[in-house]
Amino acid sequence: MQEYPRYLYRAPFVVQGNGPIIADGAVLTEDGLVVAVGRYAELKDLDAQLEDYEGHVITPPLVNCHAHLELSYLSGLATAGSDSPSPGDMTGWIRSLLAARAENIEQDTVHDAALMALATLYAGGCRGVADIGNRPESSFLAEGFKTEVLFFLEMFGLCGESEESALAALSGFAADVRCTAHAPYSTGARLIQALKKRAGRERSLFPMHVAESAQEIEFLRTGSGPFRDFLLERGVAVDSFTPPGMGAVRYLDSLGVLDAQTLCVHAVHVDEEEISLLAARGGAVCLCPASNRYMGVGTAPVEKMLAQGIPLVLGTDSLASNPQLNLWQEMQVLRQDHPALAPEAVFAMASVNGSRLLGLGGRLGTVAPGVSSSLLAVRCQAKNEGDVLEYLTSTGTDIKLEWLE
Known part of the structure; x- marks a missing residue:
């Protein structure tokens, strides 16, 4: 059995995640857990091995609320240059x-690339991941790995035979297999409702791609456009699909699946009415700013979501749509796209908000007594509390860190 010595980690600043930044702070750990957090002057006389991290800040680990580790071997798609589809062309x-x-x-x-992606996330300070995949065996990917992975099996089947086949397959999965829907343009109403009912029984999160592109909204409102053409190419019986005639969020609400356990991933093309609807139902949104930028699909109305109290978290999406899996980059891109955002709100999206949403809040996302002692020491020359979060959320992949285990 591994033994954890009693350590006192000191740094010029400690970012708690659920409270004010502590100047000249310290964190006491023992047996793999945080025991105490406070000013160094208050904790310095405790019996513990002192580790001084001058020139660093201690922070909680980060949490990635949307990734596709299975697609990591397709990283070339996100660096294809002139061969890439035009901006906003989701079907392309x-x-x-x-x-x-x-x-x-x-x-x-495929397996090795996924493990390498997971290792990259860990090296970047990520300790929890919501992973979406199409192969049930991918649920075992992270066994024995330090980063906690919550795997969701994503299902497709818009209408006709494809939906019936998916519903039949769903009934054969064991109860402990987390299942979810892909998107409103690829998953039929009955299948979405069945998947949400199953998630509710298991008290599971229900993540779903929602309103990522303008092409998706065109298809849902009119049944026409590039998605209709694409689905016909794929042999989907589109003529048996009745378009709901509304946006994606409103559509999900009409199906009775929008609630506090529903995570709308991307949510770029939502109107003010749908933002109010999300707030009323308690739905959360996972922003994927770097992927959205690469795909050219637009930016989510983040300020309006925050103003209505919608829980916001961050995800990287996959290496097929994002050249790097790095939550520091996601924070940086988000702030570039929305310069009025407060840095403390952005850092919360990458840490405490994500840990709460994934049910990891008792162990990750904050620096507080009782959480895991797996914390980050991030190199930072900030001179005051106000500069700390400014640096953390705007530096991107230039961040240098090490784990405190």
Whole structure:
């Protein structure tokens, strides 16, 4: 059994995540847990091995609320340059993705790339991940890994035979398999409702791609446009699909699946009425700013969401739509796109908000007694509390850190 010595970590600043930044702070750990947090002057006489992190700030680990580790071997799609679809062309990108996935790739290659992506996230300070995949065996990917992975099996089936087949498959999954819907344009109403009912029984989060592109909203409102053409190419019986005639959020609410356990991923193309609806139902939103920028789909109305109290978290999406899996980059891009955002709100999206949403709040996301002693020491020359979060949320991939274990 591994033994954890009693350590006192000192740094010029400690970012608690659920309270004010502590100047000249310290964190006492023992047996893998945080025992006390406070000013160094208050804790310095305790019996513990002192580790002084001058020139650093101690922070909670980060939490990634949307990733597709399975797609990591397709990283070339996010660096394809002139071969990439035009900005906002979601169906063009999906075609490229499906063509790449159709190639005969060794499963060891897929598995190794996913593990490398997970290791990259960990090296960047990420300790919790919500991972979306299409293969049930991907749920075992992170066994024995330090980063906690909550795996969700994503299901498709818009209408007709494809929806019936998915519903039949769903009934055969064990209760402990977390299942979710892909998106309103690819998952039929009955399948969405069945998946949400199952998630409710298991008290599970229900993440879903929602309102990522303008093409999606066109299809939901009119049943026409690039998504109709794409689905016809794929042999989907689109004529049997009745478009709801409304935006994605309003559509999900009409199905009775929008509540505090529903996580709308992306939520770029939502109107003010839908923002109010999300707030009223308690729904959360996962922002993926770097992926959205690469795909050219636009930016989410973040300020309006915050003004209505919608819980916001951050995700990286996949290496197929984002050249880097790095939550520091997500914070940086978010602030570039929304310069009026307060840095403390942005850091919360990448840490405490995500840990609460994924049910990890008792162990991760804050620096407080009782949480895991897996914390971050981030190199930072900030001179005052106000500069700390400004640096953490705007520096991006230039951040240098080490783990306190």
